Amino acid sequence: MRKVVTREAIANGSLALLLLAVPFAAIAMDEPFYVTLATRIAILALAAVGLNIALGLGGLVSFGHAAFFGLGGYAAGILATHAFNAEPLLLGIPATTSMPVIWLVALVVCGLVALPIGAVSLRTSGVYFIMITLAFAQMIYYFAISWPAYGGQDGLSIYVRNSFPGVNTALPLPLFLICYGLLLLGLVLFWTLRNSRFGAALQAARQNPTRLAAVGIAPFNIRLTAFTVSAMITGLAGALFADLNRFTSPSMLSWHMSGELIVLIILGGRGRLFGPVAGAMLFVLFEFALGGITERWQLFLGLILLGVVLFARGGLMGFIAGRERHG
Amino acid sequence: MSTALLIEQLLNGLQLGVMLFLMAAGLTLIFGVMGLINLAHGSFYMIGAFACATVAAATGSFWTGLVASLIAAAAAGAIVEMAVIRRLYERDHLDQVLATFALILIFSEGTRWLFGSFPLYLDIPPLLHGAVPLPGGGQYQLYRLAIIGVGIVVAVGLYLLISRTRLGMRIRAGESDREMIAALGVDISTLYTVVFALGAALAGLAGALVGALQSVQVGMGEPVLILAFVVIVIGGIGSIKGALFGAVLVGVVDTLGRLLLPQALTLMLPPSQAALIGGALASMLIYIVMALILAFRPSGLFAAQS
Numbered sequence: 001m002r003k004v005v006t007r008e009a010i011a012n013g014s015l016a017l018l019l020l021a022v023p024f025a026a027i028a029m030d031e032p033f034y035v036t037l038a039t040r041i042a043i044l045a046l047a048a049v050g051l052n053i054a055l056g057l058g059g060l061v062s063f064g065h066a067a068f069f070g071l072g073g074y075a076a077g078i079l080a081t082h083a084f085n086a087e088p089l090l091l092g093i094p095a096t097t098s099m100p101v102i103w104l105v106a107l108v109v110c111g112l113v114a115l116p117i118g119a120v121s122l123r124t125s126g127v128y129f130i131m132i133t134l135a136f137a138q139m140i141y142y143f144a145i146s147w148p149a150y151g152g153q154d155g156l157s158i159y160v161r162n163s164f165p166g167v168n169t170a171l172p173l174p175l176f177l178i179c180y181g182l183l184l185l186g187l188v189l190f191w192t193l194r195n196s197r198f199g200a201a202l203q204a205a206r207q208n209p210t211r212l213a214a215v216g217i218a219p220f221n222i223r224l225t226a227f228t229v230s231a232m233i234t235g236l237a238g239a240l241f242a243d244l245n246r247f248t249s250p251s252m253l254s255w256h257m258s259g260e261l262i263v264l265i266i267l268g269g270r271g272r273l274f275g276p277v278a279g280a281m282l283f284v285l286f287e288f289a290l291g292g293i294t295e296r297w298q299l300f301l302g303l304i305l306l307g308v309v310l311f312a313r314g315g316l317m318g319f320i321a322g323r324e325r326h327g
Numbered sequence: 328m329s330t331a332l333l334i335e336q337l338l339n340g341l342q343l344g345v346m347l348f349l350m351a352a353g354l355t356l357i358f359g360v361m362g363l364i365n366l367a368h369g370s371f372y373m374i375g376a377f378a379c380a381t382v383a384a385a386t387g388s389f390w391t392g393l394v395a396s397l398i399a400a401a402a403a404g405a406i407v408e409m410a411v412i413r414r415l416y417e418r419d420h421l422d423q424v425l426a427t428f429a430l431i432l433i434f435s436e437g438t439r440w441l442f443g444s445f446p447l448y449l450d451i452p453p454l455l456h457g458a459v460p461l462p463g464g465g466q467y468q469l470y471r472l473a474i475i476g477v478g479i480v481v482a483v484g485l486y487l488l489i490s491r492t493r494l495g496m497r498i499r500a501g502e503s504d505r506e507m508i509a510a511l512g513v514d515i516s517t518l519y520t521v522v523f524a525l526g527a528a529l530a531g532l533a534g535a536l537v538g539a540l541q542s543v544q545v546g547m548g549e550p551v552l553i554l555a556f557v558v559i560v561i562g563g564i565g566s567i568k569g570a571l572f573g574a575v576l577v578g579v580v581d582t583l584g585r586l587l588l589p590q591a592l593t594l595m596l597p598p599s600q601a602a603l604i605g606g607a608l609a610s611m612l613i614y615i616v617m618a619l620i621l622a623f624r625p626s627g628l629f630a631a632q633s
Contacts, residue, residue: 061420061421124621127364128560131560132618135560142611146610255553262424262428298436302429302431305425306433310411
């Protein structure tokens with residue numbers, strides 16, 4: 001074990017503290033809007049932490065993670081709507097507005113959907129995998145907009161934000177702390193996975209699947225597990241996102257969302273523990289700062305992204321924490 | 328349900344398929360020769376439509392607009408290839424996806440900046456107004472038939488280009504061994520620019536042709552792009568024959584699915600529910616077909632040897 005505190009550890013700690021400090025400073029300055037901004041960062045970062053398991057560790061470029069982000073959002077929206085109208089769900093099961101139950105539903109639903117999608121998609125690799133995950137996400141997107149029961153194209157409003165035991169979620173700061181806590185849990189899970197035997201096998205499946213198969217581990221099962229876990233975390237973030245906006249819309253399922261999730265990881269640094277956090281901070285700041293200056297902020301986002309891809313590989317974490325250390 | 332309706336929908340499916348083929352042919356050619364996945368292909372479709380609508384409005388002639396769409400899309404393709412795409416050939420697919428995703432943002436916002444958010448309209452040329460009687464009664468729009476005709480001409484033209492000309496020989500050589508043809512003295516980077524511009528021009532043509540049927544607006548290329556991905560995944564990436572087969576299959580399955588699925592479900596369900604569930608299922612149908620094909624043939628129906 002290296003006892004020295006690495007540059008990356010310092011960078012990670014600083015980012016975590018910075019994200020935690022922003023909302024408290026904002027409350028002190030009576031600017032609650034910035035708390036919402038920080039909450040948005042935490043949620044998008046959590047979604048990207050999920051994708052980072054598949055993409056960063058496993059090298060599985062899923063261009064369809066918006067499907068899970070949106071499904072999580074719809075889980076929150078549908079349960080809240082049923083509870084609001086006091087309608088039971090299928091088979092008379094009562095709906096709920098309790099966040100932990102909703103999270104559980106989002107996790108289970110995303111896991112159940114990710115399994116068959118992963119099982120078909122992982123039969124292929126490379127470009128095929130990218131396009132197939134994209135196509136499956138589009139399938140779910142078109143289903144959502146053509147199914148009128150839950151808002152169709154208009155989306156679904158959550159009239160009262162769902163509840164968490166002992167916390168007033170209507171206030172911005174408690175909601176931020178919930179999201180921040182889950183982000184930390186997600187990061188701990190990512191770290192544990194990466195350093196586990198499973199994580200070693202997953203990274204080996206990315207680097208050399210033949211050799212992994214030769215030592216008796218089937219890459220397919222490892223990848224499918226990673227894809228499913230990855231989808232579940234992104235789905236959980238989707239449920240939080242719906243609660244933050246009190247709105248679930250089909251745009252959460254759109255392929256732009258899938259693209260943005262990948263962008264977050266690349267802006268931050270692919271495969272890095274805090275890459276998604278750094279990426280989400282950068283992305284939301286771009287969106288906010290450029291969006292304040294010009295309506296055409298996406299044009300500049302495109303130019304910045306193009307610059308990062310062509311010239312600045314390694315992203316923000318590569319810049320502030322140096323190259324990734326192996327070993 | 329009458330035979331005429333069925334024939335009409337079959338032709339609609341064929342027309343959709345032909346348009347998808349124009350998109351998919353460029354995508355699959357670019358992937359086959361350069362190994363590049365290009366998300367920004369839908370932007371060339373949009374550029375073609377905007378160029379056609381603008382020039383047609385200025386000159387009053389659809390045909391001038393059509394020529395302008397080919398030139399604009401090919402020029403945009405060549406410029407993008409030389410400025411950006413060229414740097415991506417040696418990169419992994421993730422970088423290609425991200426860079427071309429960035430290009431979509433740039434093209435879409437740039438177009439919105441130039442033309443505003445309101446859609447443009449493009450009229451069907453007077454020559455192609457009117458309808459053709461169908462066997463079994465009913466009529467079919469002449470313009471849509473013309474699109475099918477254009478698709479057939481392009482398919483034959485591409486076949487001849489690739490199998491009978493020197494350029495086609497180089498494209499085929501580039502697909503199988505790019506170092507070797509560079510060593511034989513073929514200017515590979517010009518070849519790549521030409522192939523990219525050719526693919527972009529085909530997408531621009533599709534955009535212009537469809538622009539007269541729908542409104543011309545920012546983002547119009549994206550749904551078509553994703554369908555074109557489904558097409559080339561079904562057909563086998565890199566295969567033009569696969570793109571043609573996949574495009575017609577997707578076009579016909581999608582169109583007939585929307586017609587027949589709700590009707591088939593009325594046999595089991597009350598009509599209102601049948602329409603609802605049938606509609607939702609029909610919108611998913613081509614993706615289900617794709618998943619089924621991939622479950623049996625993971626690299627598509629006409630996979631190019633690689």
